[in-house]
Amino acid sequence: MTIPAREYACDIITDMQTTFNYVVGHDWAVSLLSRSIEQGRIAHAYLLTGLEHIGKSTVARALAQALNCTAPSPPCGQCRACKLIAAGRFPGLHWVAPEGNSLKIDQVRTLQHDLALSPMEGRYRVAILEGMDKATPEASNALLKTLEEPPTHVVVVLIALEAESLLPTIVSRCQLIPLRPLSVETVRAALVERWNVDHGLAEVLAHLSGGRLGWAVMAAQDGSVLARRAQSLDDLLRLTRLGRVERFAYAEELSGDLLAMRETLNLWQTWWRDVMLLASGSEAVLTNLDRQAALRDCANRFGVDQARAAASNLAQTMWQLDHNANVRLALEVLMLDLPKAVA
Numbered sequence: 001m002t003i004p005a006r007e008y009a010c011d012i013i014t015d016m017q018t019t020f021n022y023v024v025g026h027d028w029a030v031s032l033l034s035r036s037i038e039q040g041r042i043a044h045a046y047l048l049t050g051l052e053h054i055g056k057s058t059v060a061r062a063l064a065q066a067l068n069c070t071a072p073s074p075p076c077g078q079c080r081a082c083k084l085i086a087a088g089r090f091p092g093l094h095w096v097a098p099e100g101n102s103l104k105i106d107q108v109r110t111l112q113h114d115l116a117l118s119p120m121e122g123r124y125r126v127a128i129l130e131g132m133d134k135a136t137p138e139a140s141n142a143l144l145k146t147l148e149e150p151p152t153h154v155v156v157v158l159i160a161l162e163a164e165s166l167l168p169t170i171v172s173r174c175q176l177i178p179l180r181p182l183s184v185e186t187v188r189a190a191l192v193e194r195w196n197v198d199h200g201l202a203e204v205l206a207h208l209s210g211g212r213l214g215w216a217v218m219a220a221q222d223g224s225v226l227a228r229r230a231q232s233l234d235d236l237l238r239l240t241r242l243g244r245v246e247r248f249a250y251a252e253e254l255s256g257d258l259l260a261m262r263e264t265l266n267l268w269q270t271w272w273r274d275v276m277l278l279a280s281g282s283e284a285v286l287t288n289l290d291r292q293a294a295l296r297d298c299a300n301r302f303g304v305d306q307a308r309a310a311a312s313n314l315a316q317t318m319w320q321l322d323h324n325a326n327v328r329l330a331l332e333v334l335m336l337d338l339p340k341a342v343a
């Protein structure tokens with residue numbers, strides 16, 4: 001089972017000359033990092049956490065620029081170091097992402113070898129390790145040695161969905177920077193102003209994004225993202241009318257692509273939350289704004305209790321999957337518990 005490359009190759013935002021100025025939202029993280037650089041109190045290691053496509057890589061890259069920028073108020077985005085880092089071609093930037101399904105000890109060893117060299121250019125060698133959640137125990141333990149005895153002129157930036165999935169001994173050696181979802185309004189405004197997305201589409205995507213600007217930009221630029229979403233919602237509605245055999249077949253299909261599975265379960269959760277809101281007569285803003293008729297139909301069919309149970313089952317399944325549950329089994333239980341539409 002392999003994870004498609006897109007999770008790690010999602011660098012849409014970095015087409016631009018990423019500097020702190022281009023980081024949308026995450027103000028406190030940016031000001032904390034700029035201040036620590038200004039005051040020369042740079043940590044040996046940082047841990048950036050948050051949902052997929054929330055901006056972790058963008059912040060990491062801007063930090064690498066700030067550490068190596070030669071302008072008086074870094075990062076300038078214009079100097080040689082800033083430009084090379086934005087283009088991913090700076091010799092002192094070491095970007096490591098999982099190979100296939102895991103981040104492996106050989107990758108950490110290669111990195112350690114590179115980090116032991118003194119910087120050829122720039123002030124710091126910056127190691128960015130993406131997908132630390134997927135590090136094997138051997139890779140984690142090997143990396144721990146670097147964190148315990150960091151080479152001078154090296155800054156390590158770890159990227160993970162959540163700190164809880166890493167070794168506590170790794171987390172305790174990092175400055176933790178948890179990135180939170182952006183507001184709907186921040187995502188909407190950024191789509192319109194920086195990516196020239198049409199107002200109507202920006203409104204829909206901002207609500208669908210769950211505060212993940214990277215996802216919204218990707219969806220605006222790549223029509224297949226919204227097409228996949230539409231398919232997953234159609235699948236959900238179809239599944240409520242189907243029996244065990246078809247549901248198990250769907251679970252099997254879904255378990256074949258872990259990244260798509262996570263996206264689908266997240267989406268379904270927003271769906272049942274919307275159904276719950278409508279069924280309970282709440283005035284809160286819906287996520288799936290563009291599908292109100294189908295949401296109302298579900299609200300009438302299933303009512304607030306079934307919608308709440310469905311959302312809570314999804315949350316539980318996602319928690320189990322994040323904590324190494326058997327994927328097929330967890331999905332099959334989820335499928336059995338999906339609300340059943342009475343014909």
Ligand SMILES: [Zn+2]
Pocket residue numbers: 068069070071074075076077078079080081082083
């Ligand atoms: Zn610069």
